[in-house]
Every structure is written in structure tokens, then in C-alpha cells.
Amino acid sequence: MTALCACSLALASGAASAQSSVTLYGEIDGGLAYVNNVADHALYKFTTGVIDGSFWGLEGTEDLGGGMKAVFKLERGFSIATGEGFNDHPYYVGLGTDTLGTITLGHQYDSIHDYFAPFTLTGGTGGTAFAHPFDNDNANNSFLASNSIKYTSETYAGFSFGGLYAFSNEAGQFANNRAWSVGANYSLGPFSAGAAYLHNNGRGNTAGGAYEPLNLPGPDRTVFSANVQRQNTFGVGASYVIGELTVAGAFSRSINSGVTNADTGDPASSIALNNYEINATYQLTPAIALAGMYNYTNGSGVHWHQGAVQVDYLLSKRTDVYLESIYQRASSGAPAVINTNDPASGNNQLMVAMGIRHRF
Template sequence: MKKSLIALAVLGTFGMGAAQAADTVQLYGIIDLGVAHFNNDGAGNVTKLGTGGQSGSRIGLKGSEDLGGGLTAIFQAETGFCANGGSSASATGGSTTTTGNQYCTGGGFMGRTSMVGLKGSFGTVAAGRMYTLDFNDQAAVDPFGYGLMGNIANIGTIGSPARASQMVAYMSPSFGGFNFAAGYVFGDGLTGLTTATTTQTTGAYNLHAGYNNGPLMVGLDYLRVNNSNGDATVKHTMLVGTYDLGVAKLAAMYAQNKPNANAAGATVNTNQQAWMLGGTIPVGPGAVLVSYTQTKNKSVSASTSKQIALGYTYSLSKRTNLYASYARITNDANANAIVNDSTGNNDAPMGPNGLTSTGFDFGIRHQF
């Protein structure tokens, strides 16, 4: 009898441990600091300690709960913070923003990601504030990983936002490498309108189809963002792809944005096109990053912006790396894009249209 009770107690303890192991909560984050120098065509330059040269500094919680029957509940809540103790300027230059963003990335407390969902053999369903499907493919194809001075967001995203609030999304499992996803955004999730002023339910919808197997990744995305009248202020279509040769990983992107002609601001933003070619070359414990990106508004003459970028990352461990990057943007007479890092740190005085913008940084990133 005593032996049986002992055996039951051991089994009970083991079962409790297994159940607890199936339910996880993880504290994680990134601290990224580096010295950055920006120059906007002689209008002014700035040298500063930036927060988030490669990745925006952040802290968050994420976890899962095993609900049984192959079903898992998942959650994530993540906020940015200014690791340098300052604030981030607008990505359009310091002349347009005086207060900056006190969280340096994401727009507010828990403004980077805040979502809950269910995951199973059917795929994943999630709701909250999340990255758009476009962003996921842009980050996957960009050799600079949507960060550093050469990040694709400087001129290559042409109106496609990185995140959406009030979003419900479905992501399929892989079917022999093929995958698809869809996202729906309620009225003011992307337009910035309040529920008191918007009259339509649909703020945006986002569609994705892709293939990711072996050395090849291909993605096709479509994003439409509506204003309060239901007109499309963004109609973004994008094709991306990467191919890993082993000695180098090649990347390419083509995108166009054709909002409705009667949408607010669309009269000067009706036919934007962007493309990017890049590569990641492993070198020892690090990698060399290169890309060329070009954007043109075909509805406006002399509106081309061109970016060349070069970077290097060096891994000190699995969680800590050093980085250095350089980018240069040249603009036609009716364009004024500027170089930024992952958090829009270029707060040098803005130059006129047609300016040349350059940026250089070196720093350290630690992930925990």
C-alpha cells in the first residue's frame, strides 16, 4: 500500500511538471546602441548615439498554453524603449517633429505588438496589433533585415505600413512549401481615424501567397488601405524572392502602389514603383550585406530616388553581434527621401528636393 502511494505521488509530480512545461511564458528583448552620422545634402548633419541601428530596442512577453487536442493558445505583448535615454525623431527628418516618439519605436506603450491567438494543424489565427503580411516579406527579402542604414523602408516600401492595429489574421501551415495568409483590419486600424469619425467597417485587408522550401523563397502580397470614404489610399502589390546559393543569398523585390485617384493625397501619389536587388555573403562569423533600391513615382516627373547600401554584421555569440553600415540616397528634382536606420534616427536638418542623403553607423546589438 505504501509503495503504491509513493508511486502515485511520483506519477502525479511528473504529470504536473509535464503540464507546466507545456505552458510557457518568456521575457525577451533587444538592446541596440550605436554611433550614427547623418548628412542631408549639406543642409545639416548630426552625429549621435542612436537606439536601434539594426533593430529597435524592445522588451516583451510571449508564451503559449497547450489546450489539448493539438490546439495551442499563443500571445505576445511587446513595447519599444529608448536605450540611449532619448527619443526618436520622425523618419521624415527632424524639421517635421519636435517631440519625437518617447518609446523610440512602435508608436506607444506595447505599440510594437500586442496579440493573442490560436495555433493548430489548421494554421494560426491571431488578433490585435501585428506586423502586416507585406512587412513579413519585406523583412525576409531585405538583406539588411528592415534595419541598419540600408533598410528597405528608406525608399522601398512605398506606402506599405509595417504594423496594423485592430487586425485579425490567418496564416496557413506549409503545404510542401506552399503557404498563404490573409489579414483584415477594422476601420481605424491603419487610417488613424477614430470610431466617431469613420463611417466604414473595413480599414484594410492584406493577402499573401508564397513558397518557402530549400534554397528558394517566393512571396506575393497585396494590401489595400481605405480612408473614411472607402477610397483606397494604398493599393500595394509586391513580389519578393530569395535564393540561397550557399556562398551567397540573393534577394529581389518589385512593388507598385496605385491608390485611387480620388483618395486623399492620391493626386500626387497615384503610380509609385520600387524595386530592390541585394545579397548576403557569409564571411567567417559574420556577413557582408549589399543592396540597390530604386523608387519612382510615374505620376510625377523627375521623382526617382536611388539607394546604394553596404553593411557588415559580426557575431560575437548567438545573442550578441557588432554591426556597421553605410547608405547613400540620391534624389531627382522632385524627390526628397533620406537615409534612416531601423527607428528613423535621421534628425539632421532637411535639405531641399533633389537632395543627397547619406548615413553611416557602427554599434552593438544584444538579444535576450
């Protein structure tokens, strides 16, 4: 028994020394919110993940020698209100070098998240509730790409780029629910800019493909789950830093054609949506950050106006409290729905939320 224990300790020690680093990290976010105009009533609710969503993660690297390293990441979202788990975070394994970039395989963010979303407030400090209507451009990464292989470059003189391909995993249906995306970013001093493009065939047609069905606006203020035969989304954005102030602008267009209702199979109209956003963040004091945005979305004969503000106060390096408000007004016949909420009874919706967030 003594010899067996000694052997086990030696093996464990060897495995530990081979692994360069492993980090446990995460975030817990909870609070309270008021939302008006839901089923003709005001809604008071406990919230979990109004900004980033609660999650835990493990990531690590192993030095393989010759400038090469192995990398991995495992994250899992969850609700602190119910304990329910969410499949809304990445997990992957891959190889990389400090000069040629990194290739990873798994369940991952696409290029919209990596190169466009940082110029929107939903992809930055604003978080989940600041998403464009229905998160139609995936700037809030409502969907991650399954069965994906991804390349991310290093930064060369301020320029970086990458791409992703996600397999359908269906025999004889190589292009049915597969996706690919590309993007690039450039930074020079206080100026940054980025662009990304995402293409998907047969989105939501299969259960094990690249993406699940997505929510789209329907007639008479409805929202429906849709399979899309062809989806093309592109976005461009830029930002500029002036002292403690950062101003940014972003434009995206999401084109969905060959649309069918995922629940009934009935055909629906093609939907193309444009998003125009301006936003700003200001570090008022080392502990207080202010943020605000305005977004206009239009297409297919309808439109939405959305404005939002946020105040964040650091209690420590890892714990903060926040207060935010989002207002959305839709045109006649369009559903007003702030991300993470049920559709409004009318054409406007207001959300006021406060919470506490802890990172570990």
C-alpha cells in the first residue's frame, strides 16, 4: 500500500509539473429589476446575469517547447436564482504559438463576438440587456458555434485577424446548418476599428449543427423561433479614447432569408435588420464608471429606438454594484422586447435594474 501511494504521488507530481498553468475563475451576478408593460402589468423580478451572466470557468496552458503551447478553456453559465445550467459559454482545446497564432476546436464565439461586438455597449460594459432587438446580429453572443474550428492571429503592428468554420455534423448534408465567419481589428494609439462577417446555411434545421434556431420579429407584436436557410450578418465599428472618455460607433446588418417557423414549419417572410449604435463610457473616478448608448434598428417595414444608461461602482477590485435603465420603443405592429425580457404588451418597454457582481 505504501508503494502504491508513493507511485500515485509521483504520477500526480509529474502531471502537475507538465501543466504550465491552470486557473479557476468566474463571475456571479444577481439583482432586482422592474419591467413595465408585460402582459398589461408591471413586473418585479429577481435577476441573474443582467450584465454578463453568472458563470465559472477553467483555463490553462501547457508549454510544449519550441515556442508551442497547448491551451484549453471550459466555461459554464448558470442561474443563481434557480441553479439551472446554461450552454452559453465556450469550451475548447487547441495549439498555439507566440508568432503564428492559435487554432482551437470546440464550442466557441464567432468573429462577430471577437471583432465587432467590442464596439457595441452590449459587447462591453453594458452587457446583456443592452443588446440590439432580438440580438439580431449576435453582438451579445446569444449563440455560440458548435462543432467549430477557429484561428486567432497574434497582433502584428496593431493588426489582428481570425476566422471560424463550424460543421453541420450531418451525413450527406455537409452544408445544412454549417457556418463560417471572418474578422479583423486594427488599433493605433487611442483609435481602434474592427469588422466581421458571419454566414450560415440552414440555421436551426438540425439539432446537432452549428447553431440553434433564432428569435425573429413576427407580425402583430409577436416573436417566433425561426429556422433560416441563409443568414448573412456583417458589422463594422470604431472607437476613440480621449482621456477617461471612450466614444464608439457601430453598424451591423443581419439578412435572414428562407425563413420558416421552427415550431410549426410554416414559411415566414425574409427579414433584414440594420442596427446603428453610438455609445460612450466615462471613468468618472477610479471607482465610478458611467456608460450610455443609443441604437436605432430598422428593416422589413418596422423600426426600434433604444436608449440605455448605466452606473457602476467598485466596492473592491473584484466586487461592484450597478444601476441601469433601458428604454425601447417599437413602431406600430412591431414587438418591443428588451433582451432577457418577455415582449411588451404595447410598443414600448422600460427596464430598471440594480445588482451586485463578484468576480473570482
